[in-house]
Amino acid sequence: MIQAENLYFSYTGTKPYVLEGLNLTIRDGEYVSVVGENGCGKSTLIRLILKFLKPTRGSIVTTAARIGYVPQRSDSSGSGFPITVWEMLNSYRHLLHLRDRSVLEKSLELVGLTDAEDALMDTLSGGQNQKVHIARALMGRPELLILDEPSTGVDPESQREIYGLLKRLNTDQGITIVSVEHNLDAAIANSTQIYHLSGGHGHICTPQKYVEEYLGGKGTEEGHV
Amino acid sequence: MFKYAFMQNALVVSVLISILCPCIGVFLVLRRYSMIGDTLAHTSLAGIAIGLATGQSPVLGAFLFTSVCGALIEFLRKYFPKHTDLILTIVLALGVGTAITIVSSGSVHANIDSFLFGSILTVTKTDMILVAALSIISVLALVLLYHRLIYIAYDEEAARIAGVRVSLINYVFSVLVASAISISIRIVGVLVLSSMIALPVATALQMGKGFRGTLLYSILFSVIDIMTGLVASYYLDVAPGGFTALVSVAVLIIVLAGRRIRVGLRAAANN
Numbered sequence: 001m002i003q004a005e006n007l008y009f010s011y012t013g014t015k016p017y018v019l020e021g022l023n024l025t026i027r028d029g030e031y032v033s034v035v036g037e038n039g040c041g042k043s044t045l046i047r048l049i050l051k052f053l054k055p056t057r058g059s060i061v062t063t064a065a066r067i068g069y070v071p072q073r074s075d076s077s078g079s080g081f082p083i084t085v086w087e088m089l090n091s092y093r094h095l096l097h098l099r100d101r102s103v104l105e106k107s108l109e110l111v112g113l114t115d116a117e118d119a120l121m122d123t124l125s126g127g128q129n130q131k132v133h134i135a136r137a138l139m140g141r142p143e144l145l146i147l148d149e150p151s152t153g154v155d156p157e158s159q160r161e162i163y164g165l166l167k168r169l170n171t172d173q174g175i176t177i178v179s180v181e182h183n184l185d186a187a188i189a190n191s192t193q194i195y196h197l198s199g200g201h202g203h204i205c206t207p208q209k210y211v212e213e214y215l216g217g218k219g220t221e222e223g224h225v
Numbered sequence: 226m227f228k229y230a231f232m233q234n235a236l237v238v239s240v241l242i243s244i245l246c247p248c249i250g251v252f253l254v255l256r257r258y259s260m261i262g263d264t265l266a267h268t269s270l271a272g273i274a275i276g277l278a279t280g281q282s283p284v285l286g287a288f289l290f291t292s293v294c295g296a297l298i299e300f301l302r303k304y305f306p307k308h309t310d311l312i313l314t315i316v317l318a319l320g321v322g323t324a325i326t327i328v329s330s331g332s333v334h335a336n337i338d339s340f341l342f343g344s345i346l347t348v349t350k351t352d353m354i355l356v357a358a359l360s361i362i363s364v365l366a367l368v369l370l371y372h373r374l375i376y377i378a379y380d381e382e383a384a385r386i387a388g389v390r391v392s393l394i395n396y397v398f399s400v401l402v403a404s405a406i407s408i409s410i411r412i413v414g415v416l417v418l419s420s421m422i423a424l425p426v427a428t429a430l431q432m433g434k435g436f437r438g439t440l441l442y443s444i445l446f447s448v449i450d451i452m453t454g455l456v457a458s459y460y461l462d463v464a465p466g467g468f469t470a471l472v473s474v475a476v477l478i479i480v481l482a483g484r485r486i487r488v489g490l491r492a493a494a495n496n
Contacts, residue, residue, distance in 0.1 A: 050386060069386050081255055081379055084435035088379065094372035095387035120435060136383070 001144060001176050002026040002049060006058035009044060013056055018044050020200030021058070026193070028143075031170040031177040032204070033187035036197035042180040043072070045197065046146050049178065064144035064176070068137030070130070072148035072180075079122070085132050086117040089139065096140045107135040111165060127158025134165065145169065147179040151186060159183070163190050184215075226459055234353045235345040235412060235455060235465075241360040242409045242421065243451040247429070247443035248367050249405040250422035252398065254430075255378045261298060262402065263419035264313040268294040268320025269406050270340065270415050274327040277335045284355050288407035294320055295399025299392070343414030343466030345458060356408040363404045370394060375436060412455070414466030424473040425450060431480050446476055 007022040018041040026032050034042045047053045048060050050069060089104045108114050111131040116124065124132065130150055137145055150166070151159045163186050169175045170192075181187040187194055187207070194210040196203045205213065226232055253262050269287040276286025294316050301312040328337055339347045367374070373394055376384035385391055406418060413421050429442035454469025461468070 050382075052382065052385070067386060069383065071380070071382060080430070082430060082434060082436055082439040083375070083379060087375075087436050091372040091375045091379075092383065092387065095376055095384065095389055118435075120433070140387075 001028045001030070001064055002060070002062045002178070004048075004058070004060040007048070007055050007060050008057035009041070009048060009053065010056050017056065017200050019048075019197075019202075022200075022202050024060075024195065024202060024204060026176065026178060028176055029170070029174050030193055031166070031179075031191045032193045032195055033179050033181040033191040034195045034197060035181050035184060035187055038182075040197045041200060042197055043148055045202075046148060046178065046180055049146060062144060064142070066140050066142045066144070068140060068142030068145045070133045070137050070145070070147040070150060072152055081122065083121050084117070085113070085119050085121060085124070088121055088132065089136055092136050093139060098139065103139050107138045108132075110138060111135045112161070125155070125158070126153035127155050127162070130154055130158070130162060131165075134162070138169075142175060144176045144178065147177070149180050149182055151181075151183045159186070166190060226456070231346055231348065232459065234348040234350065237353055238348050238356050238408065238412055239451050239455045240448075241356055242405075242412060243447040244444055245360050245363055245405045246409060246421045247425045247447040248364065248440065249402055250426045251429075251436075251440050251443050252374050252378050253402065254423055254426040258309075259419065259423045260310070260313055261295075262406070262422040264298075264317050264320075265291050265295055265402055266406050266415055266418035266422075267317055268324075269403075269410060269418075270337075271320045271323035271327070272407070273337070273340050273410065273415075274324045274333055277337075278327055278332040282351060282355060283335075283340065284352050284407050284410065287410055288359065288403055290320070290323075291403035291406050292400045295403050296396055299395050299399055339414075340410055341415050342464035343410075343412050343417075343469075345412065345455065345465050348411045352411055356411075359404045359408050363401050366397065366401055370397065374398065412451070412465055413469060414464065417466045417470035420470045420473055421447065421451070424470075424477060428473070428477045428480050431477075431484050446473070446480075450476060 002024065004022050004024040007019055008017050009019040010017045034045060036042055044053065048055060049062055050067065085108070086104070089108070093101070093104055105114065108117065111134055113128060113131050113135065116128060116132070121129065121132065150162055154162065166177055166179070167190050170177050188211060191207055193204050194207055196210065196214060227236060250262065253259055269291045272287035272290025273283040275290060276283035298312055298316055301315065305311050327333060373384065373389050376387070376389060377391055377394060381391060405422065409418050409421055425443045425447035426439070428446045429439045432438065432442050434442060450473040451469055453472045454465045457463070457468050457472070458465035
């Protein structure tokens with residue numbers, strides 16, 4: 001699904017590199033959480049997958065024809081942009097050239113927000129906002145779903161709902177998920193693989209291995225989400 | 226008042242301005258690009274000067290020159306990605322510099338004041354036809370690009386993922402801005418033209434509606450502003466541009482006050 005080979009990236013085109021010689025394979029149907037310290041290049045990696053950025057050296061390719069993307073709380077959330085949930089999703093439906101209006105209702109139903117159609121995006125809670133963006137990503141029936149810190153600014157109850165939904169999408173519908181995570185509990189509880197980024201280098205392993213290697217076998221203090 | 230041919234021309238052009246300006250303005254304001262409207266309005270003076278100096282239509286001259294300047298703004302984004310203000314300064318220097326050079330050379334044998342302040346007396350039948358053609362083409366383009374423009378304003382990355390050619394649409398949008406500016410010059414004038422693009426939208430944003438609602442309210446406020454300005458300028462014998470700008474500020478203040486009173490009454494009812 002995603003293959004990175006000897007991937008280097010720097011915003012200036014020269015050293016120091018944000019990502020340095022990454023080799024990564026993500027297979028169909030995996031749920032990979034990308035973790036690491038702030039500024040280690042997690043978001044840069046997903047921007048490379050999405051082709052918003054070009055590698056400085058090496059390559060990163062995806063075979064997914066349909067990609068859904070959930071940004072880290074929409075750039076426009078809280079900005080006063082006057083748009084309702086329905087308008088936001090309906091315009092996106094038009095961009096995807098989807099004639100069937102029911103995809104909009106179905107995706108809202110999937111995230112449990114059918115009553116919020118007429119609400120302004122700006123008035124939604126963090127959790128609702130994130131769910132609407134997941135609904136938007138799902139409208140195009142993605143093979144690959146990429147999320148950037150899906151639980152940032154989201155209350156614990158909504159976090160549980162969002163991660164439950166992601167898990168179901170991965171196991172029931174076989175959607176490959178790549179999620180940048182600062183929430184280690186959620187990463188350990190839900191992922192099939194964890195990709196740890198540090199100092200420009202990456203290491204992929206199972207959640208169990210991750211707990212053993214990086215957390216001394218103790219997990220995190222707060223328990224799983 | 227509308228028995229005079231010049232007032233009939235002015236009325237038709239005013240109706241078209243009051244529809245097109247907020248349709249363009251809503252996207253400019255929501256993208257935080259209001260100052261682009263102001264810059265392009267000022268650069269249109271160079272197009273007017275070129276049109277007058279060469280004996281061609283000043284409206285057409287303004288449209289062509291402003292389109293080039295709009296495209297130039299998009300082009301310069303590659304070189305100054307984080308300095309939109311600097312790009313506007315460069316384009317403003319080019320536009321106003323060209324205008325001043327041509328006007329001061331004495332090759333313009335017409336009163337440029339009417340283009341600075343707006344005038345209801347100077348709208349010719351040719352202007353009206355050109356304005357109508359530009360307006361119809363612009364509105365059609367806006368209808369076709371409606372969802373793409375919304376998304377470029379709301380979430381440009383999501384638009385790119387959905388396959389929208391953002392750069393191309395931005396260039397097309399520059400031409401649409403140029404079109405709105407060139408049709409407005411005759412009535413509103415260069416100096417306060419940007420207020421016609423931004424102020425009805427600023428007022429409509431106070432209504433707390435979705436995108437479509439905000440757009441419709443923008444058009445409504447724009448019609449109120451421009452028509453009041455047109456009628457008042459006839460009876461008061463003042464330039465329509467200045468008075469229209471004053472009306473649009475007054476309408477904004479009234480709406481803000483009304484909103485404050487409504488919120489106050491609601492709070493009092495809850496207590």
